[in-house]
Amino acid sequence: MTLQLNDPDLLRQQAYVDGQWVDADSGATFPVIDPATGEAIAHVPRMGAAETRRAIEGAERARTAWAGLLAKERARLLRDLADAMLANADDLGTIMTAEQGKPFAEAKAEVAYAASFFEWFGEEAKRVYGETIPAPMPERRIVVLRQPIGVTVGITPWNFPSAMPTRKAAPALAVGCPMVLKPAEQTPLSALAVAVLAERVGIPAGVFSIVTGDAEDAPLIGGEMTSNPIVRKLSFTGSTEVGKLLMEQCSRTVKKVSLELGGNAPFLVFDDADLDDVIAAINVAKYRNAGQTCISANRVLVQDGIHDAFVERMVDLSRTVNVAPGFDPAATIGPLIDEPALAKVARHVEDARARGGEVLVGGGVHEQHGRTFFLPTVITGADMSWQMSNEETFGPVTAVHRFASEAEAVRTANDTPFGLAAYLFTRDHARIWRVGEALDYGMISINTGFISAAEAPFGGVKESGIGREGSHHGIEDFLEMKYLAWAGIRDAG
Numbered sequence: 457m458t459l460q461l462n463d464p465d466l467l468r469q470q471a472y473v474d475g476q477w478v479d480a481d482s483g484a485t486f487p488v489i490d491p492a493t494g495e496a497i498a499h500v501p502r503m504g505a506a507e508t509r510r511a512i513e514g515a516e517r518a519r520t521a522w523a524g525l526l527a528k529e530r531a532r533l534l535r536d537l538a539d540a541m542l543a544n545a546d547d548l549g550t551i552m553t554a555e556q557g558k559p560f561a562e563a564k565a566e567v568a569y570a571a572s573f574f575e576w577f578g579e580e581a582k583r584v585y586g587e588t589i590p591a592p593m594p595e596r597r598i599v600v601l602r603q604p605i606g607v608t609v610g611i612t613p614w615n616f617p618s619a620m621p622t623r624k625a626a627p628a629l630a631v632g633c634p635m636v637l638k639p640a641e642q643t644p645l646s647a648l649a650v651a652v653l654a655e656r657v658g659i660p661a662g663v664f665s666i667v668t669g670d671a672e673d674a675p676l677i678g679g680e681m682t683s684n685p686i687v688r689k690l691s692f693t694g695s696t697e698v699g700k701l702l703m704e705q706c707s708r709t710v711k712k713v714s715l716e717l718g719g720n721a722p723f724l725v726f727d728d729a730d731l732d733d734v735i736a737a738i739n740v741a742k743y744r745n746a747g748q749t750c751i752s753a754n755r756v757l758v759q760d761g762i763h764d765a766f767v768e769r770m771v772d773l774s775r776t777v778n779v780a781p782g783f784d785p786a787a788t789i790g791p792l793i794d795e796p797a798l799a800k801v802a803r804h805v806e807d808a809r810a811r812g813g814e815v816l817v818g819g820g821v822h823e824q825h826g827r828t829f830f831l832p833t834v835i836t837g838a839d840m841s842w843q844m845s846n847e848e849t850f851g852p853v854t855a856v857h858r859f860a861s862e863a864e865a866v867r868t869a870n871d872t873p874f875g876l877a878a879y880l881f882t883r884d885h886a887r888i889w890r891v892g893e894a895l896d897y898g899m900i901s902i903n904t905g906f907i908s909a910a911e912a913p914f915g916g917v918k919e920s921g922i923g924r925e926g927s928h929h930g931i932e933d934f935l936e937m938k939y940l941a942w943a944g945i946r947d948a949g
């Protein structure tokens with residue numbers, strides 16, 4: 457399959473290591489598959505520990521000069537990179553739809569979201585301030601510097617092939633830290649295209665490297681990233697299981713970690729909610745990216761008085777969702793990423809059926825498109841014994857729970873080891889405060905289904921992760937504090 461690009465040079469089949477476009481040492485490659493067709497759209501290198509080590513060593517060589525630039529010089533380069541991404545949004549969107557499956561309009565929106573991290577963090581890095589603290593002795597001064605942490609590594613998932621790499625690389629690069637990134641094996645092409653643009657705008661060699669590998673290579677690449685003493689920080693988005701393993705590996709060289717892990721987002725609808733707002737919000741929180749986001753509504757908890765009206769509207773909404781290949785201009789959701797994703801969604805639906813859930817719409821694969829094109833599905837009668845109440849479904853399936861009281865809703869919502877995002881719909885401001893404070897989640901979305909922005913601190917609590925991405929808090933994770941104890945400041949005499 458050949459992609460129609462205005463600039464075919466953006467589609468790369470080599471990795472970008474220390475400023476060079478290179479193959480794997482072994483020459484081996486793996487195919488990148490279009491989930492809509494099952495066809496290979498490219499082949500990229502199967503790299504391992506040796507190539508990763510070279511990328512890290514290149515980052516170390518680039519580190520001092522990069523950190524030594526003025527913040528506004530780095531900001532200028534990142535602004536140029538953001539502009540280059542926006543100028544090439546059609547091509548970047550085409551690459552993304554081909555490798556990930558999401559509708560082209562949604563892919564282009566992700567490119568803009570991805571570019572916004574470079575713009576925002578470039579500006580914010582001009583405001584990395586130090587501190588002076590009143591000292592306990594007259595001839596002393598206490599000064600605190602905030603300096604780049606050093607060489608960093610990122611490992612990113614397939615659901616946001618452009619925005620997850622930039623959400624990690626932007627704060628790192630902005631404050632002066634080089635980054636070596638490994639994109640998901642399903643979607644390496646979008647990250648490689650960003651590297652093409654980074655090279656074009658003049659980001660120096662070694663500052664931003666991309667190593668590629670498939671599922672078998674991932675432990676080798678990850679192993680080098682987590683064991684190499686040069687690396688001072690790892691930022692990972694992916695499953696809780698892998699996050700725990702990486703954290704354990706990083707502990708051996710005491711690296712700083714940021715982890716954005718699994719979610720199991722509750723979506724709470726109280727009787728007094730505005731149903732139009734709720735439906736507009738769940739259209740985003742459930743159907744964006746076909747439900748394949750860490751913050752997708754996973755347990756929809758609806759109060760008795762509004763339950764039936766909600767279910768009716770949710771079924772109507774789901775019937776309007778157009779499941780089609782991402783390049784079809786009428787598509788509102790595309791295919792699931794691959795067969796294992798389909799198997800999980802199908803297993804959750806079967807489990808719900810077996811436990812007495814009523815499937816009101818959907819429930820299986822789209823007749824015409826087949827493959828992994830799953831139909832928008834609404835199931836009622838859910839409770840916490842269902843598999844989909846305890847695991848992220850990562851698909852366009854809504855399980856509706858019914859609740860009676862606020863206390864019951866909060867208890868059910870918090871009944872999980874995860875704590876990434878929660879959604880809350882009510883017009884009662886006192887309840888917004890009460891429930892907002894009681895929910896054990898890192899992000900609470902109030903009367904809206906969309907919370908993602910470069911300006912906001914994205915991240916979770918409990919087993920959903922550590923640290924925040926986005927906002928000035930996202931920059932903190934790439935800085936170290938250095939205390940200068942300054943003595944000998946005596947009277948002039």
Ligand code: SIN
Pocket residue numbers: 615616619693716748749750751908
């Ligand atoms: C994610 O699923 O991890 C990211 C979602 C977002 O940034 O909106």
